[in-house]
Amino acid sequence: MRAIQLIEPGKWPELREVEDPTPSSGQVLLKVTAAGLCHSDIAVMDYYAQAADYPLPMTLGHECVGTIVDAGDGARPLVTIGESVMVYGPWGCGRCRMCAEGYENYCYNAAAWNITPPGLGHDGGCAEYMLVDRARYCIPIGDLDPVSAAPLTDAALTPYHALQHSRDKLNANSYAVVIGVGGLGHIAIQLIKHLTPATVIALDVSDAHLKLARQVGADFTFKSNQDAVQVVKDLTKGRGAEVVFDFVGIQDTIDLGAQMTKVRGDWNIVGVGGGKASAGFGVLPYECQVFSPYWGTRGDLYDVVALAQRGVIRIHTEQYSLDDGVEAYHRLHDGEVIGRAVLVP
Ligand code: NAD
Ligand code: ZN
Numbered sequence: 001m002r003a004i005q006l007i008e009p010g011k012w013p014e015l016r017e018v019e020d021p022t023p024s025s026g027q028v029l030l031k032v033t034a035a036g037l038c039h040s041d042i043a044v045m046d047y048y049a050q051a052a053d054y055p056l057p058m059t060l061g062h063e064c065v066g067t068i069v070d071a072g073d074g075a076r077p078l079v080t081i082g083e084s085v086m087v088y089g090p091w092g093c094g095r096c097r098m099c100a101e102g103y104e105n106y107c108y109n110a111a112a113w114n115i116t117p118p119g120l121g122h123d124g125g126c127a128e129y130m131l132v133d134r135a136r137y138c139i140p141i142g143d144l145d146p147v148s149a150a151p152l153t154d155a156a157l158t159p160y161h162a163l164q165h166s167r168d169k170l171n172a173n174s175y176a177v178v179i180g181v182g183g184l185g186h187i188a189i190q191l192i193k194h195l196t197p198a199t200v201i202a203l204d205v206s207d208a209h210l211k212l213a214r215q216v217g218a219d220f221t222f223k224s225n226q227d228a229v230q231v232v233k234d235l236t237k238g239r240g241a242e243v244v245f246d247f248v249g250i251q252d253t254i255d256l257g258a259q260m261t262k263v264r265g266d267w268n269i270v271g272v273g274g275g276k277a278s279a280g281f282g283v284l285p286y287e288c289q290v291f292s293p294y295w296g297t298r299g300d301l302y303d304v305v306a307l308a309q310r311g312v313i314r315i316h317t318e319q320y321s322l323d324d325g326v327e328a329y330h331r332l333h334d335g336e337v338i339g340r341a342v343l344v345p
């Protein structure tokens with residue numbers, strides 16, 4: 001089969017011919033129908049593959065949807081051949097206290113036992129077929145379109161999870177700032193608007209992305225630069241926003257978040273841009289809470305699917321074939337993708 005694989009850290013991935021996978025005990029085999037491209041894949045190409053010591057070559061793609069075509073012993077009674085499913089990505093041991101609470105994304109044993117997500121350690125979904133390690137990661141999508149369902153597994157799940165701990169702060173008098181209106185950000189705006197009565201201020205460096213922000217419901221949009229601090233302060237009577245979601249995470253946006261978050265506000269640093277924040281008395285706003293959420297729970301993903309089935313989340317997608325996948329990654333790197341790029345193998 002054909003797969004887009006990362007071969008060396010620091011190099012662009014390549015489309016290659018690889019062996020067809022076969023499911024062993026407990027595994028499920030999917031014929032991939034859609035795979036979303038996430039900016040984290042760019043981070044993986046840049047430096048994480050080196051730091052994380054991934055076994056290479058590795059097939060990229062951690063936002064996966066497919067049709068179940070086979071399953072190994074143990075998994076077979078748990079799945080239905082022919083069913084259309086999405087893949088829950090942050091795999092865990094399933095047994096530890098964290099997993100027992102549903103937080104497989106923060107499994108105590110995953111790192112020690114080398115349990116890694118597809119596309120971030122294991123072979124992922126940018127291929128014609130993929131293996132899923134356990135049947136429980138296969139979440140039915142019903143009659144959702146695979147292309148718009150794939151980004152739900154991360155681009156929607158991650159902001160949905162982040163919103164859970166900050167939702168109580170977003171009442172009708174509140175402001176939420178969304179920094180970075182890409183794959184995650186354009187869905188975050190929709191989730192905040194649908195699940196809370198807060199006013200949403202979106203910031204981005206690109207006019208096209210700010211236009212998307214308005215299309216998906218942002219109340220105010222501004223260029224992301226140092227002036228944005230005053231703009232947010234003016235809108236919020238000088239107080240700052242109750243909740244800031246940073247979907248970029250570079251030093252520039254971390255510096256903005258530090259100045260825009262209100263006293264007793266929440267600051268969610270979701271982007272993995274490598275920026276660093278300082279903490280200390282008088283450094284952060286009083287009683288401000290800082291979060292660095294990673295992905296979400298399986299329960300969250302079921303909720304996200306339900307929201308999509310009700311038409312609450314509308315994902316803007318650009319569709320690419322496997323042949324054009326590497327080019328799509330270049331567009332993502334250059335900030336040219338509007339919404340989410342999705343491969344259809
Ligand atoms: P994307 O490329 O689709 O979107 C990024 C957006 O940020 C673009 O609209 C771009 O124009 C904008 N941007 C760039 N520089 C900016 C700046 N200085 N100020 C404001 N906006 C700026 O990326 P994505 O796939 O949505 O991912 C967003 C970030 O979240 C990435 O860092 C990704 O690695 C990370 N991520 C984290 C998790 C997690 O679990 N924590 C999960 C998925 C993605
Ligand atoms: Zn991702």
Ligand code: ZN
Pocket residue numbers: 092093094095096097098099100104107108109110
């Ligand atoms: Zn666990």
